[in-house]
Amino acid sequence: MTFSIDFLDDGRVLKWTKTDAGATAEMNDAYTPRFYVGPRDPETNVDLDGVRAFYDNHPDVDATAIVQRRPGFRREREAVLAVDVSHVGRVSTLAEQARQLPGAPIGDLACYNVDFSREFRYCLETGTDPTPTADLTTLRLSVPTPELGNETVGELTIGGEQVTGPPVDILNAVMGAVEDVDPDVLVCSTAEIVPTLHEMAETAGVEEFSLSRWPDTEYQQLASRSTFASYGRVGHSPARYNVPGRVFIDESNTFFFDETNLDGLLDLGERSRKPLQEAAWASIGNILTAIQIREAHDRDVLTPWNSWRHEFYKSMRTLHDADRGGFIFAPEVGIHEDVHELDFSSLYPNIICTRNVSPDVIRCDCHSDREDVPELGYAICDERGYLVDVLKPIIEDRDAIKEQIRTEKARPDPDADRLAELEGASDALKWILVACFGYQGFSNAKFGRIECHEAINAFAREILLTAKERLEAGGWRVVHGIVDSIWVTPDPDVSDVDRVDLDELAAELTDEVDIRLEYEAHYDWVAFVPQRNSEAGALTKYFGKLADSDEFKIRGIEARQRSTPPFVERVQRECLRVFAEERDPAAVLDRLDSAITRLHAGQVDPQALVERNRISKPLEAYTQTTQNVAALQRAAEQNVAVHPGQTIEYVVVDDEKASRDRVALAHEHPERYDPEYYEGLLIRAVESLLSPVGWERLDIQAALSKTQRTDLSTFSS
Structure with a gap:
């Protein structure tokens, strides 16, 4: 029933509970x-x-x-x-x-x-379940980007309705919405809305303004903004605030709320003991660590402040064998007909559970004479590891949720709300399972151990190689394989009579490796894309047409990249459909030429050409005049703060310039753009589609200039 926990400045704790009658607070002054x-x-x-x-x-x-x-x-x-x-x-x-x-x-x-984070600590130490049993009310506040640089907000969207005017009008509108909705969850486009509104109220003399449910505290700042680096990427963590009595979610600083929904967050809160507000700003690793800490707490095991686990001694041979990743079978560049994709279900989490790979049992002293891990010879204790108890319920619950989703979708009249609830919970668990493997090799993981990471990879390689051998023996040719997936096509040297059915092979492999091999998809054809400036296949770039469907599966190419402007994505998808229908580059190039013509004619909405790029460092640290630098200069000129790790959105208006006039920020609603620049992006996107059949950028440019026309069959593999 508890949904939020507040720590007052004097040390007392407020525990907020939601029932059908509303929200009530219970004071704990002894914690x-x-x-x-x-x-x-x-x-x-x-x-x-x-x-x-x-x-x-x-x-x-x-x-x-x-x-x-x-x-x-x-x-x-x-x-x-x-x-x-x-x-x-x-x-x-x-x-x-x-x-x-x-x-x-x-x-x-x-x-x-x-x-430990505050609310999580309280729940862990007091045995409090932070999962509300009653529905929560929600109010969303959103402010346009240009307003962020101002001391006052002149435009605010409140619960979907836009409000403009002087500060008093804005403040009265917010207070009216808060009174009407009495939100348990306050969702803001940026955390800075909270201090800004209160400062506006103080300046305007609106004494009764407050977002809080607790009369003595309007809001609290829990953390200042910061910049960090993780795996080579720069990230930004905005300042965090707390509004007593309400769950505060900052849309600019939440992974799980973006990737799942409120139902997904609540499910994670129940498993981790992290209340909704903390689950919203937490990273995948943070939630996974909380679940592990809860398991450790149940076993009376303490959580170290700093990780100090040494790496076990390894010979040079073992180091060489251990320092490898998962299974990779380089793709054959080109178009492959009649392709089938098979995936091992949650491969790495299932390896942990079926092979008992856990930091507390890997390379145990009691079985040092055994060699349980292939290639590496590590021993694994017979005693069940704690990590199995952490992950097994998640795997089983997600499988059950996915089955409920399939059942709901099969109904004549599916319940949309129920589907959203199930899909949110499924997506949230998916991310935990995705991260559990890599976290074992993370140097700051509370309970991780590099030997677990190495063992999981070793088991994965053995499983995928076993699958490859069995599939080839059954009359199938492997055209690509990576981590937990294999793509196969019928071996032309094996007759249909002698070829073993894929469902039969999948069932046999499932029994042999004790992890379910699922039939993922059947494609009429799949195209594997070469690396830029290389004939080798790119491991994660491919596209294909699903059999008996008008849909495509695409990975890695521009239409799947977050920085790609919407217009470029749309043209690439249109060209993909033409490619599938015509199988002729001339038809694709006709569509490309039409898009380029529209660009140069000024017929494309500039908002469809917005690029989204992550900023890696502050403006003064850049030494080259790039588009990002021009965008940062414009933002600084308008007093709009963009910190390293955050994303900036802009339209390129004149790529030949080296000043801030090179771009226009998206919120400036530019009326023009640089057609030559965006023509280059379109050609690059089409090159991704035609490169599997031998077409490079120069070929496309030559064909567009009418100097060369070549039929697809000339380059077919």
């Missing part, structure tokens, strides 16, 4: 968050009494106790110091002081259960 201090190594002698004496005298500590806990999955119960803190905001600071205690050698002490 004290807890962290633990103990020896980093079980063989180290640590004076816990001395540590306890230090914390007993600290004004921010309510109580201490020596308790028995497991500091790790591979350790038994041992004495650790539990420290109860007066305020949740002081936990990290107090834990940091444990590292500076006199007489405690650096590295001997370790802290546990430190860096």
Whole structure:
């Protein structure tokens, strides 16, 4: 029934519950968050009494106790110091002081259960279920981009209705909507709406303005904005705010709300014990870690503040064999007829569950004489690993949800609301399963271990190679394979009589490897795209026409890339349909020529030419004059803040210029564009379609200039 938890400045906690009668608050003034201090190594002698004496005298500590806990999955119960803190905001600071205690050698002490998010900590320590049983009401506030640079907002969309006018009118409209809807969930296009509206109210003298349900606190800032780097990409985390009594969702800082929906978030909250607000801003890894922490908590295992797991000793031969990825079978560039795609269902999560791959049991001491992992020779303990208990319910629940989706869609009159609920939950679980493998190799993972990552890859390679061999023996030729998917076509050297049915082969392989091999799709044809400036096949770029359907499956090419302007995407899809119908590049080029003609005639809406690009660094750090730099210059000129990691949207209006006039920001609603530049994007997009049959950019440009015409059959593979 609980849906939100607020921490007041004085340390008290408000737990908000939603029933059919509305939202009510319960005050908890006795809650004290807890962290633990103990020896980093079980063989180290640590004076816990001395540590306890230090914390007993600290004004921010309510109580201490020596308790028995497991500091790790591979350790038994041992004495650790539990420290109860007066305020949740002081936990990290107090834990940091444990590292500076006199007489405690650096590295001997370790802290546990430190860096938990606030609401998650409360739910974990008090056993609170953050899943509401009543429906939640929602109100959305959205502000146009140009307004973000102003001290006041002159235009605001409130619950789908646009409101303009002086600050008092805007504020009265917001208060009216809040009173009418009384939202449990406040969704804002940007978090800055909250402080901006309150500052407007203070300036305008509107004393009664408040978004909060708690009269003593209008809003709280939980974190400042920051920029970070992850796997080579720069990201931006906006400032985070809390509005007491309401779940606050910042649309500019939420992955799961974008990729799923409210139902998906609620499902994740039930599994992870992260309340809705924290689940909304959390990353995939953050949610997965919370689920793992919950499992550890149930096993009385503490969560380390910092990851310090060493990598087990490996010989040079083992290092060479272990430092490899999943299965890859390079695609044959060109068009392949009558192609069938087969996928192993949730391959990596199922490898973890069926092979018992878990950080606490990989390379165990009790079975060191065994070689359970192919190629690597790692042993895996017979005791069930904790990671299996984390993932198995998710796999089973997602399979059940997918079956419910199929059943609902098969009904004569499917329930749209029910379908949205099921699909949201399914999508949310999908992302957790997608991330669980890679997280085992993440250096900062709380419970990950690189040997798990290596073992999963080794099992995956063995499974896919087994599938390849069995499929080829059954009369099928593999034309591509990557990670968990294989594309096959009938082997022309094997008669139809001797060829084994794919369903039969899939069933046999499922039984053999203990992971379901599913028949994914049948294509009339599939085209595998070569790499740019190379004849080798691109691993993740292909497109194909589904059999007995007018639909296409495309991966990796421009129509699937987020930065591609809508007009370019639309033309590429149109050309793909022409390609499928005519099988003649001349017909495709006719469609391309028509689009280029419209471009140069000024018949394309500039808003259909907007590009979306991620900014990797601040304006002053760029040394080259690029389109992104021009866009950043225009944004700075208009006092619109764009931070590294955020996306900027613009139209190229004159690509020959080297100033801010090279582009126009999307919110400026430009009336012109650079047709030559967008012609280049169109040609590049069509090259992706024709390159599998040998056409390159120069061939397309020559054909457009009427200097060359070639039939598709000349280049057919």
